[in-house]
Amino acid sequence: MALGRDAGTGIQPFLPPVPPRTDSSILVTLSNVIHIVVGPIQAIIKIILISIVSVVYMILVQALGSLLTPIAPLKRMWTGLFSTLLLRLVLFLAGFFHIKTDTVSIRKSRGSSRVESKQVKSGDVIVANWTSYIDILYLASKFNPVFTQIYIDCDKVKVVSLWEAIRLAGKIPESTPIDQLYSVKELSLKAKECGWGPIVVFAEGATTNGRALLKFASVFNEYSADEKLDLFHVMAFKYEYGTMSPTYTVGNQFYHFFKLCSQFHNTLIVKSLAKGESPCSSQSPATQEAVGDLLIAAVGNISKLRKTNLSMVDKRDFLSYYESREAQKKNK
Template identity: 40%
Template sequence: MEKFSRWRDQGTGIQPFLPPVPANADHSPIEKTLTVILMIVKPITGVVKLALVSVVVLAFVLFQMAGLALSPLGFLYRLYSRLIMAIFARFILGLLGFFWIKHEVVTIRRGRSSSTSKNQISAKKSTSSGNLIVCNWSSYIDVLYLAFRYNPVFTQIYLQTLTVREVTFWEALRLSGSYPELSPPEGVETWPLLDFVKAMHSKGAGPVVVFPEGTTTNNRAILKFVPIFKSCSVPETSIDITVMALKYDYYKFAPTFTVGLNNSYRFGHLFRTCAQFYNSLTVKSLASEESPSNPNFSAMDGLSSTPSGAAIGVVEPVEEDALGSVIMNLMGRLTRFRKLGLTVQDKVDFLDYFILRNNGIGSMKKISTQKATSTSALSSSRSSRSKRQ
């Protein structure tokens, strides 16, 4: 859409914030007939599967509440929570059409094989309690998949403070596609990323997931990371880092979710996802021996031959956030996505314009109030930190 062309990356021509639109193509009479049939059948499928999803979610909540009785037992409670999360999250993914999710542990170095049993073992070690999973972010489906596979600690990152806070599984679902919060609300404790990961490790709370783009995209490119890795070194040997990438293949409807400003957007997208007979998701994890937490890792391994807005094969300069730049390049090589110069701040500006065009001036006043509140919270958090210092 030309009215949103100002948020098209100049180097690549990619617009990462709008839902992907399938290319127009001439169809045969058989394909046109099939399309008409699907237009009739899909709404029925969507209603049935959405009702089943609602029942499963309700059952999941009830099992979670029942499990609170085990909370004093520590390890047993975590084991119960992990089992319940794995069962119900996978069931919901199946209802949404993700019957088979391919997970590969791959190497990006030339001359080495991928998806070996050794790599699979390394991957399990690198996602143990308190270790860091760095992942791109395109949909609430990402959250469901990560919850099913790892039952991790989800985080929310803040651009203005370069800190993170822990969020629940339900909050992580809500944040997918939502208006990004650039600074933490007043009274909410946040941590530098490295300190937070180490704290979770000491508590045995499970692996930590961070979405360094800070917001969802349409899964066609990678936004410039929020520089939350500024205090980290390359390699960062004090923690274990798993670089992961999720990629959706689709024909008509993309499961990516870039605009989820209210419940009507969320419900509409969930209904269309349920109406799909089949959805496809491929997950790739970088082999642990090539992780930037490996003591033998070199920054040049992450910066060479990287698909981006610049020419492929050009070694790009290391930025102030050296580790973030390296991980962004590694993630780009896993997915073959282009790296963009657009950031979470651009997503905020995009949504401001989107709201203005779709809902009028009244909604912009609400956004202005949210920004003022965020600014006030930022000032309060800074003053409190200075007092502690």
């Protein structure tokens, strides 16, 4: 078996996707030439503007927001407002002019009945596939959540900042944690009690190229499907592209972002599971399956992605191999 390729499906979820074939017409060739010439200039301008917005974000949200810590509701409102405005501006500057959102039902019994979305509250758990640092920027702009890190040898999670979450995309998954950890249930209850917002759990533990799903880490073992807690929100991210995919799995992150900004526009589609259809919801049928298995099945259903037998251990091995190859090239 090739390193990083799933034996059952033949899918390689870690390599950057190959651009789709296009007609070699004069107009397409001219467009490519314009992109090669104008793209880098555009990227430099965009990155300068994004850097300015990022500094404003750090001042307004992180610095001034920390002064409001004693008044939790006011801090939540302040940070939520400026996260929405400034981080959505960052996405806009990066070429995501319009982000399509869709609420999906996976129940055949619903037929043509109205599909409702579910309100996301503090302490709720957002579970989604993980394909890029753009996923994180979207979630931060939309929900101002608590981000988490998953470890290979542990069924608990660590709270990380927005910047740490962005940097985790494409990094080698870690094995042994050294910081304060929570079970997902503990963190959910604490976030609800303190008004921290929802928590985000990328249960795959590592990014993919959006072609398939990795096995979920065992971080939902404390939950039972018959608890009827109604706190899980299942989402899926998909990117449409012509030249370069916004998904990020390997390589230099800044260079990837530079190439992303050099594109004239980028497309993100976000799908959410309809109200009452996620595990532990008040309307979900009773089942004996583990909540983690139900969640990955739900993500697969709304994303139309196949589950592989690969995990973040395989991503770790793939990145270790990739980095060793890159080091050998530099030493030659």
